[in-house]
Each structure stands twice: as C-alpha cells, then as structure tokens.
Amino acid sequence: MVASAQGVRSGSEDDLALVAQFRDGDEEAFVALVRRYHGLMTRIACRYTPSHAVAEEVAQETWISVLRSIATFEGRSSFRTWLITILVNCARRQAATERRAVPFASLDDGAEAAVASSRFFPPDHPRWSGMWTTCVSSWSEVPDETFLAAEAMALVRHEIDRLPAQQRAVITLRDVCGMPAGEVCGLLDLTEGNERVLLHRARARVRRRLEQYVEAAC
C-alpha cells in the first residue's frame, strides 16, 4: 500500500478517459482503474462479508461484472459511483446466497468517547462541569511536513484499517474518496444521522492517533 497524491479522489474525468481507453481494448487503462479502486472496494465489501478473503472475492467478481456491463455505462453517474453500486450489489448477493454475512453491526460497535472523559471536569463539578481540564493544541504550529510524512500516512491508514467495518466503510467513502454524505448514505443504506455517528467515531479515532503522533514528534 502506497500513499500518493493521485488516487481515488482524482478527477472523474480521468476515470472516464481510462474507461474509454479500456473499452477500446487498452489493458493498461483497465489495470489503472483496478489499481485505483480495488483496495477501496475490498474495504467497502468488508462491511458485508465475514472475512477479508471473501471481500477480496467480491471485489474481483465486481470487476468481472464491470467487463460484462461496461457497454451499459452511459456516464450519467460518475464511474466511481457506478462501480461501488455494482460492488455493493455483489456483496449483498454473496451475503444472501452464502448466509455467511456478519450480522448487521450495531452502532455501538467500537464506541469510545471521542475525547477521554478524564479531560473534562465531571458533571457534578460546581463550576466547570463538562469543561476541558487540559489545554488543547490547535496544531497550528505543527508544520505541514509532520502530517505529510510517510509515517503519519501509515498511522492514519493503519488506524482506519483497524476500525469496525461500518465505520471503515463510511470514513473510506466520505473522507478518503471525498464522496458526498448523501451518496454514502445511499450506497450503504444508512440514515444521515447514523452515517454521521459512524463518521464521528471513525474520525475521532484517527484524531486521537494523530494527537499521539504529534505529541511524540514535537
């Protein structure tokens, strides 16, 4: 896994150019799309499957479906949305036929306070109930290089990989891909409220990890 400036957030125009080339028989254009989206797809499929291996199968099966149905892709939605829709359908079908899907995870999955409650005065404090007990750094003095460092990227990636499957699917689509929240809700069948709860928990975990990293780096 490599962090680079190009990737799943890059323009949909670029995707469309690759789609046009692969329809004309350009294998490298097809492989470029596979490399761009396959990792994302296995992470999303994990939400529906019991193991990474099954998620990997689902992602591969999705590419086969893409080959079969690319003639029907008219570019009305972005290629990415079209692709993820096929993926989610494949994953659901797999889960339904094999009956080995993980039970729908509850929202309590991996719930931890976004910030440790020990950092706030307790509710029964006569004056400062719920107020910070410690100072908080805004990270404004932290140079960009600290966040751009390969080590920081690796930590963030590792933390996202460790998240419960639902949180991982949401943060991957919303923040890694930059997909609009409404589209994430539609793809994952979540209400807006539940999507934000999952996103909040996921972002909070990554923030805590970055906080430890920044404190160690400074």
Place this chain on the structure above:
Amino acid sequence: MLTCQEIVSFVTDYLEGGLRPQERLAFERHVAICPPCRAHLAQMRRTVETIGRLTVDDISDGAETALRHAFRDWRTGAGDP
C-alpha cells in the same frame, strides 16, 4: 450554553452541516469564546484533511494477474470473462 464536552460530541455534525440553525449558532458562539474548543475543531479539520490525502491503491499481484486474464478474455470476446 453548551459544555465543551458537548461541543466535542457535535463537532462532526457541525462540520457535516447536520446541525439545525439554532444549534449551529450555539456551537459557533461557544467556539468563538473557547480557545480549547477552537483548537479541537482545528484538530478535527486537520484530521479530515490528512485522511483525504490517503489513497487505497493496494491490490495483490495474484488478483491483478487474474483480472488481466479476465480482461484479455473479454477483449477477445471469449464468452464469459
């Protein structure tokens, strides 16, 4: 008046535009006068920005090879890829 702990719990709703106008106003009033909450909000923004720089472009060699074969079958019209 919201507590700092409440601000922390609403921060994603705020950033995602999920607060009602009154709640948004209360959030912004608190943050305007509370440096640690302002710092926390800045941390969350920086976190989201950092996550946005990630890519997920990993694929095993085996999977890539299998998909190259599927593509070649498709290109030659060899029935089901």
